Amino acid sequence: MTDRSTxxxxxxxxxxGHMGSAMLSSWREYGMAPSVLIDPSPTTDALAGADLLVVRDAGQIPAGFTPDAIIVAVKPQTASDALMPLRRFAGSSVFVSIMAGRTIAWLRATLGDTAAVVRAMPNTPAAIRAGISVACVGPHVSLSAKNLAQLLLSAIGHVEFVVDETLLNPVTAISGGGPAYVFLLAELLERAGIEQGLCPNLARTLARQTIIGAAKLLESTSEDAASLRRAVTSPAGTTERALAILMADSGWPRTISDAIAAATLRSFELGS
Ligand SMILES: NC(=O)c1ccc[n+]([C@@H]2O[C@H](COP(=O)([O-])OP(=O)(O)OC[C@H]3O[C@@H](n4cnc5c(N)ncnc54)[C@H](OP(=O)(O)O)[C@@H]3O)[C@@H](O)[C@H]2O)c1
Structure with a gap:
């Protein structure tokens, strides 16, 4: 029988932070050998436990601790400071970076040419093993290192791989930030329900449960989203009236396309 702790x-x-702790929660649930978290923020002390030592900086990593994988979950802007003290692990650990924008070439230039780097883009449902990650494997990554990266990502949800690293920019825009768009929809539905006279509690329950139910329906069927949408849309009915506004040229098709293009561009900018 597999020992969960290992x-x-x-x-x-x-x-x-948000993404590091989300992944950590699923890795712990999955079973993680004693590990180390580096984070300067004292709020992360609450994450410490029998399976996790929390330290403020790389100088406090216990002597002799050699991680199999180093997961880089800092903001792209602080990446250089965070990575420089970790160059000594480049020969022994695989680096899995989830930073938006920071390219494999940039990571290898920072860590040294021998560094094995896998770049991935997860999302926050990783906290409940319902994430989606897309990963790209850098040069000179051994099969066992790639397999370990895949194991880490599959422990937090679904995993896909791409060969063309530039695709991680639209991936970042769609699934990396995607939960925020869905949460915005929940906020706006709730607010609109209140505007139409529902009490706040009922408006909130309706907004949340509608999104949860629709997501489960999507998960349960191979039908495409458009046909599920049509099944809700009776001719001359209420949904049709709402969709006429949402699906107008100036409505969601244009807005969402523009929003994703802007986020994709920002991901490119973060990498330059
Ligand atoms: N949030 C998401 O949904 C999401 C999704 C996919 C990918 N990502 C990527 O994940 C990364 C982290 O995002 P986040 O939202 O989790 O950010 P976050 O909540 O700000 O977390 C970053 C954490 O890193 C800490 N930190 C700063 N400098 C450090 C250093 N030198 N060494 C170790 N830790 C350091 C920060 O501490 P302080 O607060 O004290 O600075 C903070 O606790 C980003 O690169 C982002 O692109 C995020």
């Missing part, structure tokens, strides 16, 4: 090898997580 299903994942020792990890070094760099950055325990």
């Amino acid at each position: 299903r994942l090898p020792p990890l070094l997580l760099v950055g325990g």
